[in-house]
Amino acid sequence: MDTGKPDNQDDVTKFWREEREEGAVYSAYLKRVTYRSQARLEDEHDREFSHLMWETQKIRVIKAGTLEKLVESLATVRGELDSTYVNIFLATYRTFATARQVLELIIKRYKILKSCYKDDKSEVNELQLKTLRSVISVWLDTYPEDFHEDPDYPCLHLLETFVQCHLPDSDLAERARHRIERFKKDHAGRDGEIEFRFSICDEVDHMIETAYHKPLVFQEISNKHFAEQLTCRDAELFRKVVPHHCIGAVWSRRGRSDSKEGASVLATIQQFNRVSLRVIAIVLKTAKSKASQRAKLLQKWILIAQELRELKNFSSLKAIISGLQSHPVYRLRRMWHALPKEAMILFEELSEIFSGENNQINSRELLMKEATAKFPDLDSHHKTLKRRNMLKRQSWIENGIVQGTVPYLGTFLTDLNMIDTAHPDMTEDGLINFEKHRKEFEVLAQLKLLQSAAQIYNIKTDEAFWIWFDSVRVYSESESHEMSCEIEPPVEGSARIKKKSARLTPLELAFAQSLSLGHRPARFEPSKFALFSCGLDRNSLSSIPDTLTASLAGPLMSHSSSTSSVISSDSDCTSPYRSSDTCVIRVSLETSLIANTHIYKSIMLKNTDHTHTTIKKILEKYSVEGPPEDYCLLQILPDGELLIPQGANVFYALNNSVDDLKFVVRSRAEQESLSSHKHRGKRRLKKLSL
Known part of the structure; x- marks a missing residue:
């Protein structure tokens, strides 16, 4: 007797065709479902023959549709709950609808099905009603913040009214009331906390804190304790990140005055900057220190970075590497020459983790390998470091650590931003492109998995450490540059450059040559790993405390580290967002109308886009008005800039030999002034060489 239960191990699903109906586009798949027979069969031959019982089912997956059709698809044609689709929808719907719109459509759909159920009490209809109730329940439990609408909570009241009328036996009404009470209680508690905070004098509070804690000194703080405290803070912030706030379309709204989204993401970005800026500040703090003394500070930061590597804290690890690779620190060649060889090798190995080659493949593979591992898999090319790592690993195994x-959150934010740029929100038919949100969900799922891994840490916060950490003064871009030049003045003249070139690396030589022209290198920085890959732009700075604003606007955050999504499987392609007719490029804008705009955003470049069209897109991206003819477009290359001619097809005119396609738009007047300045500098070098 056939039980009708499928044996899913033998299921085969193949794409069949695309199906269209009014308001929706579906991908139709044919799924072969094999059945097992539980009849008592006399011999083994009959048992094998029973496995040939199968049937083909058609499965439709929505690709694009109106909001009504997307809500309708929450329950399948058979009335079942497609958990994958429901999870994707609830995680990404905020980019194309509000919670009120979705809830009203679910209620409307439920009422239609219930009215039909009176006439046709079929099993499918009953299953669809049950599925919609389950969707509301899952939504309320999984994303309670969607219903947190102070002070009236309209969605919760709407849900409560609906349940009382149509689902009198359900506990949803009680749960909705419970949510309202909890939100009101939390809101009252926050108000009380704010009032209490302002009732205490900051000076008195500071005196109490310093009376109980001896002031800390950077060199006296153990490397392990330093790394543990950074990890404690980073893990706490990362666990609080709301994954769907990271989506490109949501994150791009973070600067609007009426948007409260992205606060959890911004907190992580602020902490990253706080660490990087303090790395720079501590190294540059004392201008009169000897190079050997400053090298000890540098070495300590590298050892702290290694401790972070052992703790698998890639966020602060990258923050420290970025700080050490920033221009004011990296140009201090005497300090770097005084660094012990073993420390320099360790720094290079840690830097290699975040190499920008092939879409940061090193850091991505390492993260996937160690995400849920018990401890890191350390390796080194240096014999001493390798032996030390082996001993540490053995110790972790023996002690059960x-x-x-x-x-590093910036990688995920950049991936999501690239997906948002590469895939349109709407199809040509005006339907919501749900395939885009499936790709976004793949990245969000990785984030949620890692948030679970971040809960494993068991580190207690040391208040004395954070009092010291917050007391370290950070410097603005200009201040850091001036302090760096005071420590090691810029090299003057090409003769001096040639004299020292034997001891300089190519990277340092390029800096020396640029500085000899009497001005700072506009775009060439050792660090390619700055925080603006997290998506932070000028609009975001409005929500950061004023004491940090000046520092956060510096070149530390000028570059982005990742150019494409982790969901690509095309390993032969240097970037999954390049094809034969399109590619995603990162752009920045330099104009006197906007200060400090070394901020990269992304646009889609088509093979039909000429210079005029591309400049117009970039100006629109930065909300700058003006004729494109007043601006010029330049591609940023490792060894300089490539001016794209007016009227050229940008897609074919760009230099395609680099993995990271970065462009800058500059006003023609500023470009002419800059070119003139460089020309005078070259003539000056020529005279000096004569």
């Missing part, structure tokens, strides 16, 4: 993981 388990470490959590804190990833």
Whole structure:
């Protein structure tokens, strides 16, 4: 007797065709479902023959549709709950609808099905009603913040009214009331906390804190304790990140005055900047220190970075590497020459983790390998470091040590931003492009998995450490540059450059040559790993405390580290967002109308886009008005800039030999002034060489 239960191990699903109906486009798949027979069969031959019982089912997956059709698809044609689709929808719907719109459509759909159920009490109809109730329940439990609408909570009241009328036996009404009470209580508690905070004098509070804690000194703080405290803070912030706030379309709204989204993401970005800026500040703080003394500070930061690597904290690890690779620090060649060889090798190995080659493949593979591992898999090309790592690994195994993981959030934000740029929100038919949101969900799912891994840490906060950490003064871009030049003045003249070139690396030589022209290198920085890959732009700075604003606007955050999405499987392609007719490029704008705009955003470049069209797109991206003819477009290359001629097809005119396609738009007047300045500098070098 056939039980009708499928044996899913033998299921085969193949794409069949695309199907269209009014308001929706579906991908139709044919799925072969094999059945097992539980009849008592006399011999083994009959048992094998029973496995040939199968049937083909058609499955439709929505690709694009109106909001009504997307809500309708929450329950399948058979009335079942497609958990994958429901999870994707609830995680991404905020980019194309509000919670009120979705809830009203679910209620409307439920009422239609219920009215039909009176006439046709079929099993499918009953299953669809049950599925919609389950969707509301899952939504309320999984995303309670969607219903947190102070002070009236309209969605919760709407849900409560609906349940009382149509689902009198359900506990949803009680749960909705419970949510309202909890939100009101939390709101009252926050108000009380704010009032209490302002009732205490900051000076008195500071005196109490310093009376109980001896002031800390950077060199006296153990490297392990330093790394543990950074990890404790980073893990706490990462666990609080709301994954759907990271989506490109949501994150891009973070600067609007009426948007409250992205606060959890911004907190992580602020912490990253706080660490990087303090790395720079501590190294540059004392101008009169000897190079050997400053090298000890540098070495300590590298050892702290290694401790972070052992804790699998890639966020602060990258923050420290970025600080050490920033221009004011990296140009201090005497300090770097005084660094012990072993420390320099360690720094190079840690830097290699975040190499920008092939879409940061090193850091991505390492993160996937160690995300849920008990402890890191350390390796080194240096014999001493390799032996030390082996001993540490053996110690972790013997002591049963388990470490959590804190990833670098900027990689995920950049991936989501690239997906948002590469895939349109709407199809040509005006339907919501749901395939885009499936790709976004793949990245969000990785984030949620890593948030679970970040809960493993068991580190207590040291208040004395954070009092010291917050007391370290950070410097603005101009201040850091001036302090760096005071420590090691810029090299004057090409003769001096040639004299020292034997001891300089190519990277340092390029800096020396640029500085000899009497001005700072406009775009060439050792660090390619700055925080603006997290998506932070000028609009975001309005929500950062004024004491940090000046520092956060510096070149530390000028570059982005990732150019494409982790969901691509095309390993032969240097970037999954390049094709034969399109590619995603990162752009920045330099104009006197907007200060400090070394901020990269992304646009889609088509093979039909000429210079005029591309400049117009970039100006619109930065909300700058003006004729494109007043601006010029330049591609940023490792060894300089390539001016794209007016009227050229940008897609074919760009230099395609670099993996990271970065462009800058500059006003023609500023470009002419800059070119003139460089020409005078070259003539000056020529005279000096004569």
